[in-house]
Amino acid sequence: MVFFGVGVLVVTLSLILYKYKTTSAWAGKDIPQEIHQTSQCGEEDTDAKERPSIPNITLNEGHDKSYVSVKEQDAFKTINPSAKSQSKPAPQSQAADNSERVSMLPPPASNPKQKHEESSTAPILPRSRPTPKVPIFKSPAKPSTPLRPPPSAASTLRGPPSRSLAPTTTSLAPTTSTLAPSSRPSKKVILEPGHSPLDWAHLTHNPPTPTFLRGKDVPPQLIRVPPSLLRYHSGRKGKDAWGVYQGRVYNLTPYMKFHPGGVDQLMRGAGKERDGERLFNEIHPWVNWENMLGECLVGILVSENEVHVSGETPKNTMEEMD
Ligand code: HEM
Numbered sequence: 001m002v003f004f005g006v007g008v009l010v011v012t013l014s015l016i017l018y019k020y021k022t023t024s025a026w027a028g029k030d031i032p033q034e035i036h037q038t039s040q041c042g043e044e045d046t047d048a049k050e051r052p053s054i055p056n057i058t059l060n061e062g063h064d065k066s067y068v069s070v071k072e073q074d075a076f077k078t079i080n081p082s083a084k085s086q087s088k089p090a091p092q093s094q095a096a097d098n099s100e101r102v103s104m105l106p107p108p109a110s111n112p113k114q115k116h117e118e119s120s121t122a123p124i125l126p127r128s129r130p131t132p133k134v135p136i137f138k139s140p141a142k143p144s145t146p147l148r149p150p151p152s153a154a155s156t157l158r159g160p161p162s163r164s165l166a167p168t169t170t171s172l173a174p175t176t177s178t179l180a181p182s183s184r185p186s187k188k189v190i191l192e193p194g195h196s197p198l199d200w201a202h203l204t205h206n207p208p209t210p211t212f213l214r215g216k217d218v219p220p221q222l223i224r225v226p227p228s229l230l231r232y233h234s235g236r237k238g239k240d241a242w243g244v245y246q247g248r249v250y251n252l253t254p255y256m257k258f259h260p261g262g263v264d265q266l267m268r269g270a271g272k273e274r275d276g277e278r279l280f281n282e283i284h285p286w287v288n289w290e291n292m293l294g295e296c297l298v299g300i301l302v303s304e305n306e307v308h309v310s311g312e313t314p315k316n317t318m319e320e321m322d
Pocket of ligand 1: 187289290
């Protein structure tokens with residue numbers, strides 16, 4: 001009887017236990033660990049210790065998705081050992097590992113060397129070929145130096161002349177200071193046709209008459225010209241204009257229309273002993289008076305007494321000229 005009661009109790013407890021286990025399995029509390037292995041809790045998975053863990057892949061938005069994070073690169077190396085030989089991590093990438101992200105910005109194009117290093121340290125997973133040491137794309141052709149003219153030729157033509165001309169300019173500086181009076185506005189006049197300096201030279205060598213240049217009332221020989229006779233020839237009232245230069249008296253009348261400074265300027269010294277030569281030297285001391293007016297020479301300037309001594313009274317001379 002006692003054994004029967006114990007047997008009934010055991011059977012009852014077994015049924016209760018069986019029913020309890022069945023209810024727990026439906027609630028998911030007793031799921032096999034193989035199924036849990038797919039969850040993120042890998043500590044309980046014994047096989048997971050043998051397999052490498054695959055980290056999450058994080059891509060920076062707005063950048064090329066061909067770049068991957070460093071963690072993903074490490075995982076790829078672990079799974080595919082051949083990738084280790086294709087790329088070696090750089091210190092820069094390790095430092096970026098702390099931030100769990102790799103800079104997606106492309107390397108600056110200004111430093112091709114640095115760009116090449118970064119491209120080798122940041123491999124792209126889908127690619128299995130190694131990073132080429134030689135650029136795949138041809139670099140733009142270098143400036144065709146041979147097609148350009150040699151810089152030395154142009155510089156040779158440009159440089160030396162400017163330097164060589166510098167001393168010339170410097171050497172002309174004293175000349176400019178010497179010609180300072182000519183810096184004034186030009187007072188030259190427009191000469192009438194046939195009255196150029198060349199025409200004057202031709203006229204002095206081929207006068208129309210022997211007395212044309214010296215004056216029609218002047219004797220063929222040189223005369224003594226007293227001051228009174230000089231003043232008489234003022235170039236006014238139909239009289240010739242005489243001028244004095246270094247004690248010699250010249251007839252300025254035939255040269256009037258050939259004078260580059262004009263008739264009025266030349267008339268300023270006509271019939272005067274000193275003003276003509278003074279003005280001449282003030283304006284153009286470089287002009288050779290003697291050579292230009294040599295054929296116009298009348299005589300020499302003398303005092304009134306000298307004419308009387310020589311027997312040629314001023315009265316007679318003036319009368320002959322009048
Ligand atoms: C009273 C006497 C004279 C006066 C006031 C006078 C005045 C002048 C003046 C104002 C000029 C223009 C200068 C210029 O602006 O470039 C000139 C030019 C000239 N004069 Fe006279 N002159 C006189 C006598 C003479 C005489 C006697 C001769 C010839 C022997 C002469 C030959 C010339 C020549 C060749 C020039 C041109 C100079 C040049 O191209 O640089 N002048 N003169």
